[in-house]
Structure formats: structure tokens, C-alpha cells
Amino acid sequence: MIQDQFGRRLHDLRISVTDRCNFRCPYCMPAEVFGESYKFLPKDEILTFEEIARLTGIFAGLGVSKIRVTGGEPLLRTDLHILIGMLAEIDGVEDLTLTTNGYLLTQRAQELKDAGLKRITVSLDTLDNEIFRQMNGRGFDPQRVLEGIQAAADAGLSPIKINSVVQKGVNDHTLVDLARHFKGTGHIVRFIEYMDVGNRNGWKWDQVVPAQEIVRLIDAEMPLEPAESNYPGEVASRHRYLDGQGEIGVIASVTQPFCAGCTRARISTDGQLFTCLFASRGLSLRDPLRDGADDAQMTEMISNVWSNRTDRYSEERTELAAAENAPQKVEMYQIGG
Ligand code: SAM
Numbered sequence: 379m380i381q382d383q384f385g386r387r388l389h390d391l392r393i394s395v396t397d398r399c400n401f402r403c404p405y406c407m408p409a410e411v412f413g414e415s416y417k418f419l420p421k422d423e424i425l426t427f428e429e430i431a432r433l434t435g436i437f438a439g440l441g442v443s444k445i446r447v448t449g450g451e452p453l454l455r456t457d458l459h460i461l462i463g464m465l466a467e468i469d470g471v472e473d474l475t476l477t478t479n480g481y482l483l484t485q486r487a488q489e490l491k492d493a494g495l496k497r498i499t500v501s502l503d504t505l506d507n508e509i510f511r512q513m514n515g516r517g518f519d520p521q522r523v524l525e526g527i528q529a530a531a532d533a534g535l536s537p538i539k540i541n542s543v544v545q546k547g548v549n550d551h552t553l554v555d556l557a558r559h560f561k562g563t564g565h566i567v568r569f570i571e572y573m574d575v576g577n578r579n580g581w582k583w584d585q586v587v588p589a590q591e592i593v594r595l596i597d598a599e600m601p602l603e604p605a606e607s608n609y610p611g612e613v614a615s616r617h618r619y620l621d622g623q624g625e626i627g628v629i630a631s632v633t634q635p636f637c638a639g640c641t642r643a644r645i646s647t648d649g650q651l652f653t654c655l656f657a658s659r660g661l662s663l664r665d666p667l668r669d670g671a672d673d674a675q676m677t678e679m680i681s682n683v684w685s686n687r688t689d690r691y692s693e694e695r696t697e698l699a700a701a702e703n704a705p706q707k708v709e710m711y712q713i714g715g
Pocket residue numbers: 399405406448449450451452477478479480499500501541542543570571572573574575579710711714715
């Protein structure tokens with residue numbers, strides 16, 4: 379078990395398996411930046427399944443038991459179920475999950491479950507057709523994502539988490555409808571405060587709807603009570619419906635940062651290790667891996683990075699964002715959410 383400079387253990391690993399996406403959510407990959415001519419990573423720069431599995435095994439040896447596969451859109455990675463199967467077999471991996479926009483899920487849910495995927499998170503910002511078309515930047519309707527969620531439930535990937543990024547003036551007036559739709563289904567909607575990830579979404583404080591306000595809006599129509607965390611360091615704070623019809627979560631990364639309990643490392647599509655969602659630089663694990671480093675050398679490299687870690691961006695957001703010459707941050711689609 380290794381700890382960073384603030385005593386935080388390394389417990390979770392998020393792996394981005396592709397930097398490509400079939401959506402162009404303006405808060406993540408705005409269409410005007412990620413157009414036809416945008417150059418995504420060439421194949422030889424992307425970690426292979428074997429490299430991902432080897433790194434995961436090394437992280438598991440360091441105490442990581444929770445793995446999340448993400449992207450970009452992970453279902454765009456060919457034969458993803460084969461990778462899931464490889465990760466599911468690694469000793470020490472107890473929780474294996476995936477975050478997807480759900481657009482390709484109907485065809486894939488069963489093969490992912492059969493390969494060993496335990497749970498799934500599907501992003502769905504709103505049920506309003508017009509707003510969803512705008513929020514995915516591609517004019518897609520939410521119906522297909524809802525079908526994907528149903529396919530995941532039918533395949534037994536439950537309980538399903540539904541992620542919704544809330545942006546003031548964009549979808550905040552539809553969040554109660556989203557909560558109502560999934561109440562009583564066993565799926566858990568998690569509302570996420572809009573974050574200043576990356577450098578390209580033009581984030582401003584006044585576009586954030588505070589988690590407290592989200593809870594107040596839902597509670598006014600469907601009464602809620604606070605619920606205990608499932609485990610220490612859980613990012614979502616839980617609120618249960620008083621009538622026993624399930625729960626919602628809110629992720630208050632902006633208004634109530636949870637850096638003190640942050641146990642997550644991330645590997646970008648090209649194999650760099652990042653210790654914060656808002657980091658500027660990562661350390662390439664791919665290069666030493668391809669240069670023949672053995673497991674002991676890789677373990678030492680990763681341990682060094684983690685034990686020197688001091689990241690707490692969300693707690694220092696105001697000062698860091700205002701700093702002159704603030705460094706560019708890594709983009710969300712490169713390291714996943
Ligand atoms: N493409 C997949 C998806 O959308 O679920 C996986 C990758 S996506 C980067 C992971 C999560 O990050 C999604 O739930 C997405 O809504 C969230 N996200 C992206 N940009 C965000 C932002 N600026 N603020 C808050 N959440 C964001």
C-alpha cells in the first residue's frame with residue numbers, strides 16, 4: 379500500500395482506451411475544435427490491450443482494486459470486450475466498471491457483461507430531445523441512450539449509474555425530470571457540477587449549479603434525506619428518496635471539493651500517468667514499457683510518482699485558475715472522467 383504526501387492511498391485506476399468520441403459535447407470536445415481535420419492519436423501511440431493489462435496488473439500489485447475503463451468513448455475501441463476479459467482476470471481487481479455515452483451500448487452490453495464487466499455508468503445529461511441534441515453536439519436523440527441503458531440492465535450490469543453534467547441555463551431546468559424518470563428503476567442518477575477540465579470549454583463559475591441547489595430542486599418535488607457514503611472517499615454524496623424508491627447522487631467537485639479523499643490515478647490513451655484530473659503533465663509509462671522495463675522497475679516508477687503526489691486542484695481552484703501564465707491542463711477526453 380502506498381501513500382502520497384497527504385496520506386492518500388492509491389486505490390483506483392481510470393484508463394482511457396481511446397481519445398476518439400462519436401459525440402461532441404461542448405463541455406468536453408467542442409465540435410469547433412474537434413472538427414474533421416483534428417488529428418487524434420495514431421494507432422502506434424495508443425496503449426495495446428496487452429500493455430493496458432500489464433500496467434493494470436502492476437497497479438493491482440500496488441493495492442489498486444478498482445478499475446474504470448473510459449475515454450473518449452470507450453465503446454469505439456475495437457473488441458473492447460477482449461480487454462475487459464483480460465482485466466477481469468487480474469488478481470486483485472475487485473471492481474471493474476466502464477463509463478460510456480451509451481450510444482453503442484445496445485449491441486455491446488451483453489458481450490461486455492459476459493467478458494466480466496461488473497457495473498456500468500452511462501452519461502445522459504437530459505431527456506429533453508432538443509437540449510440533448512445540443513449537449514451531444516451531434517444532434518442525436520436520447521432514445522438510443524435509453525435503449526442502451528435498458529440493454530445494460532437486461533444484461534445484468536446493475537445497478538446502473540447515470541451521469542448528468544448540469545450546466546446553468548442549458549439543462550438545469552430538466553434535471554428534476556431526469557431524476558423522476560429513473561426513480562424506482564434501481565438506477566442511480568448522479569448529477570455532476572460542471573467543471574473547468576481542460577482548456578477548451580470556456581468554463582465560468584456562473585455556469586455551475588451548486589450540488590446543494592440540485593438537491594433542493596429535486597427534494598422540493600420528491601422528498602430526499604441524506605444517506606451514508608458506501609465507502610470512504612466516495613465522490614458522490616448520496617440522497618435517498620423518503621418513499622424508498624431509490625436514491626440520487628451529487629458530485630460537488632467545484633463547490634465542495636473532495637481532494638482530501640482522492641485515491642485515483644489515471645492513465646491517458648497514450649500511456650501517461652496522471653495523478654489529478656486537472657494536471658498539466660503526466661509521466662509516460664508506455665515508453666519505459668516499450669523499452670523493456672521489468673515489473674519491478676515499473677512499480678518503482680509508479681510508486682515514486684504517487685508518493686510525491688501533492689495534487690489538490692479543486693481545493694486551490696480559485697488561486698490556480700487566476701494565476702498568470704496558468705499552465706495548460708490535460709483534456710478530459712485524453713484521461714477520461
Ligand atoms: N465518453 C464517455 C462518457 O461521456 O460517458 C466517457 C468519457 S467522459 C470524458 C466521462 C464523464 O466526464 C462523462 O460522464 C462526462 O459527462 C463527464 N464530463 C466531461 N466533461 C465534463 C465537465 N467539463 N464537467 C463535468 N463532467 C464532465
